Amino acid sequence: MSAERPAPPGFVRAAALVARKDLAVEGRTRESMAASLLFALIVLVVFAFAFDLDFVRRTGVSKIVPGMLWVTLAFSAIVGFNRSFATERARDALTGLAIAPVDRGAVLCGKAFANLTLLVLLEAAVIPLTGIFFDVDMVTAAPPLAAVVLLHSAGLAQLGTIFGAVVSRLGRGEAFLATLLLPAATPLFLSAVHCTATVFEGSPLAGDAKWLLITAGLDVLYFLVAWLLADAILEDA
Amino acid sequence: MKSYAFLFWGYLVVWIGLVGYLASLGRRMTALARRIERLENRREA
Amino acid sequence: MRTGLNRTFAAVLVVSAVLIGCALGLIFLVAPEEKVMGAVQKIFYFHVPIAAMTFLSVFLLLAGGAGYLWTRRAIWDHLAVAASEVGLLFCTLVLITGPIWAKPAWGVWWTWEAKLTTTLILWLLLAGCLLARRYAATPEQGARIGAVLGIVAALDVPIVYKAVDWWRGQHPIVFGPGKTNPLAPGMSEAFGVSMLAVLTLYLVLLIARIRLSSLEERIAELEDASGRFR
Numbered sequence: 161m162s163a164e165r166p167a168p169p170g171f172v173r174a175a176a177l178v179a180r181k182d183l184a185v186e187g188r189t190r191e192s193m194a195a196s197l198l199f200a201l202i203v204l205v206v207f208a209f210a211f212d213l214d215f216v217r218r219t220g221v222s223k224i225v226p227g228m229l230w231v232t233l234a235f236s237a238i239v240g241f242n243r244s245f246a247t248e249r250a251r252d253a254l255t256g257l258a259i260a261p262v263d264r265g266a267v268l269c270g271k272a273f274a275n276l277t278l279l280v281l282l283e284a285a286v287i288p289l290t291g292i293f294f295d296v297d298m299v300t301a302a303p304p305l306a307a308v309v310l311l312h313s314a315g316l317a318q319l320g321t322i323f324g325a326v327v328s329r330l331g332r333g334e335a336f337l338a339t340l341l342l343p344a345a346t347p348l349f350l351s352a353v354h355c356t357a358t359v360f361e362g363s364p365l366a367g368d369a370k371w372l373l374i375t376a377g378l379d380v381l382y383f384l385v386a387w388l389l390a391d392a393i394l395e396d397a
Numbered sequence: 398m399k400s401y402a403f404l405f406w407g408y409l410v411v412w413i414g415l416v417g418y419l420a421s422l423g424r425r426m427t428a429l430a431r432r433i434e435r436l437e438n439r440r441e442a
Numbered sequence: 443m444r445t446g447l448n449r450t451f452a453a454v455l456v457v458s459a460v461l462i463g464c465a466l467g468l469i470f471l472v473a474p475e476e477k478v479m480g481a482v483q484k485i486f487y488f489h490v491p492i493a494a495m496t497f498l499s500v501f502l503l504l505a506g507g508a509g510y511l512w513t514r515r516a517i518w519d520h521l522a523v524a525a526s527e528v529g530l531l532f533c534t535l536v537l538i539t540g541p542i543w544a545k546p547a548w549g550v551w552w553t554w555e556a557k558l559t560t561t562l563i564l565w566l567l568l569a570g571c572l573l574a575r576r577y578a579a580t581p582e583q584g585a586r587i588g589a590v591l592g593i594v595a596a597l598d599v600p601i602v603y604k605a606v607d608w609w610r611g612q613h614p615i616v617f618g619p620g621k622t623n624p625l626a627p628g629m630s631e632a633f634g635v636s637m638l639a640v641l642t643l644y645l646v647l648l649i650a651r652i653r654l655s656s657l658e659e660r661i662a663e664l665e666d667a668s669g670r671f672r
Contacts, residue, residue, distance in 0.1 A: 322594065326587055330577040340574065340591065343566040344598045347605035354609070370608070378601065385594060392511050392590050407485040407542040411492070414535050415643060418528075422650045426447070429657040436664040 171269075174262040178270025182244065183277060192243040193278060200236035200286045204293055207232070216294055225294050226356035230349060232286060234316070237279050238338050241320040244275055245328035264394045265387040268321060272386065275324075276317035283309055296360060304365045305356070311375050312352040318382040319345050325393045351375045447653055451646075458646050461639035468632035485543045487632055491640035493536045493561070497599075498644070499529025500564065503571075504596035507589035516659055517652075519585040522592050523575070524651035528644065530568040536561055556607035563602050567595035581662065 186192055207228045216224050287309065291298035298305065323341045327333035342349075351371045358368050365372070386393075469487045506522030509515075540558060541551040552558065571591045578584030 326574070326590055329579075329583065329587065330574060331579065333574075333577060336570070336574060336577070339566070340570045343563045343570065343602075344594060346563050346602050347598075350605045350609050374605070381597075381601075385597065389511070389590050389593065392586055395586060401481050403482045403542050403546050404484055407482070407539050408488070410538050410542070411488050411535055414531060414538075415647070418531050419647060419650065422647070422654055426650070426654050426657060429654070429661060433657065433660055433664065436661070440664070 171263050171266045174266035175270035175273065178267050179273040179277075180270075182271060182274035186244075186274070186278060192240050193281065195243055196236040196240040196278075196282050197285055199239045200232050200282065201289070203232040203235055204228075204286070204289060208293055213293075213295060221294065221296050222357045222360035225290065225296050226353045226360060228294070229287065229290050229356065230352050232290070233279075233283060233313075234342065234345070234349065235338070236282060236286070237316060237320060238341060240278055240282065241275060241324040241341075242327075242334045242337055244271070244278070245324045246334065264390040267394060268325065268386045268390045269383070271325070272318050272321040272383075275321050276314055279313050279317050279320075280310065283313065301359045301362070304359045307365070308352065308355040308359055308372075311372065311379070312348055312355075315348045315375060315379045315382055316345060318379065318386060319348070322382070322386050322389070322393065347378060348375065447650065451649060454642065454649075455646050458639060458642035461635065461642055465632065465636040465639040468628075468635055473628045473632040480546070482543060482546045485539050487636040488640065489536065489539045489543060490633070491637045492532050492539070493557075494637070495640060495644040496529055496532045496536055496561070496564065499525045499532060499568075500596045500599050502648075503529065503568075503592040507592035507596070510585060510589045511593075516585075516655075519589065520652045520655035520659075522585075522588055523655055524648050526568050526571050526588070526592060528647045528651055530565065530572060531647075532644070533561060533565045533568060537565060554606075555610050556603055559606045560599065560603040564595075564599055567591075567598065571595060 211224055211228070287298060287305070290296065320337075320341060323337055323344070327337045327340065330336065351374065355365065355368050355371055355375075358365060465487070469484055473484070473487075475481055475483070502525035503522055506518050506520075506525055509518030510522060512518075540561070544553075545551050571588055574591055575584040575588045578587055
């Protein structure tokens with residue numbers, strides 16, 4: 161056995177390791193996915209009672225359904241973000257993560273990637289369900305819809321990871337995550353609803369280039385902020 | 398005049414808010430200052 | 443009884459009181475009543491400066507949070523907390539005086555246009571920062587989390603503003619690029635003095651709040667040292 165310790169992994173490798181660990185844990189238990197999917201379903205049903213299908217058809221699908229879709233996704237994503245950090249806290253694994261000799265920015269990056277993957281899986285279920293419940297044709301609009309959803313989910317997952325990490329340190333912090341995350345995510349939300357409406361109307365996405373570019377910029381910005389503040393966020397455990 | 402009623406309430410809210418906050422700060426500060434003096438005297442004693 | 447607020451502070455407090463008196467005098471005795479909106483327009487003389495101070499608070503919060511994370515010296519945290527708290531107060535006042543002005547002026551209490559919506563979001567962000575600090579396990583953790591949340595909130599505010607602005611826009615724009623001064627004579631002076639008065643009062647509250655944090659810090663030191671409480 162070599163007497164020398166192996167060099168700590170570089171940024172990308174570390175992030176990949178963290179992401180793989182998170183996804184493996186989730187893959188085995190599927191706890192987080194089940195909770196967020198169930199919650200999403202319930203929210204959709206509540207919306208169906210709040211705005212019945214006739215009303216939606218009469219008013220115009222593209223006016224109401226994008227908003228409903230993103231509200232549902234926002235709240236069920238939060239369920240997912242909370243649980244992703246809760247398991248760490250329960251077994252004090254965050255201490256292990258924080259003192260590991262890797263760039264803490266890489267840890268947050270890996271977690272954000274795992275959160276994004278889980279979010280996309282959630283959306284893969286919720287979006288078709290929304291189409292079914294509210295009689296929206298998702299199939300013809302699928303490619304631009306997928307692009308819009310992916311772009312905005314990246315930002316949402318990154319913000320959710322930042323706030324989720326912060327909140328996981330506080331006692332009974334889970335209740336907070338929505339309160340902190342949603343106001344900060346307003347620009348993403350506005351853009352998501354607007355672009356989704358454009359897609360449902362069948363208009364070309366190029367008309368929303370302004371929104372899409374800004375969202376892409378925000379995705380990068382949130383990533384940089386996470387990277388810069390990672391040390392402060394993951395300092396103690 | 399309805400306009401004046403709104404004006405009155407607007408100014409009232411602002412002044413109650415600002416003065417109230419200043420007063421509460423003052424109260425908290427004097428309470429803390431008293432505690433500090435007590436603690437410091439106890440230490441010297 | 444030493445609160446640590448000395449003569450200079452008392453002097454500034456007196457100055458701000460005097461300025462407020464002057465401002466009120468100018469507003470009610472000198473400035474003419476606005477043609478369209480009537481007397482209620484006079485709320486504007488305080489509404490706008492208070493809103494300006496709210497945005498100054500955001501900047502100070504950013505500075506305090508960044509300064510604390512950079513240097514880990516308590517004074518920066520004191521600045522961040524004071525900026526959050528006083529900022530939240532001023533933000534609340536904006537959100538109350540705004541609708542009070544809007545209802546007689548535009549006929550509605552609220553619209554979802556850029557400035558109003560951003561101020562509401564800012565209120566939520568500041569309240570969230572302060573609330574999160576309370577749940578922290580130790581003061582150091584509270585300071586650190588408060589700094590992180592404060593920085594994120596401060597960076598987010600301009601982004602929120604731009605996003606909502608694209609989404610809609612309707613706030614009366616009194617001062618804008620390329621506009622000649624739309625205030626009648628008599629109004630400008632009242633507005634200028636009000637701005638100065640509110641700025642001075644804001645600084646008074648900020649300094650007092652920072653001083654309060656220092657006192658709390660001193661108590662924690664003394665209690666730690668005496669070993670009895672903890």
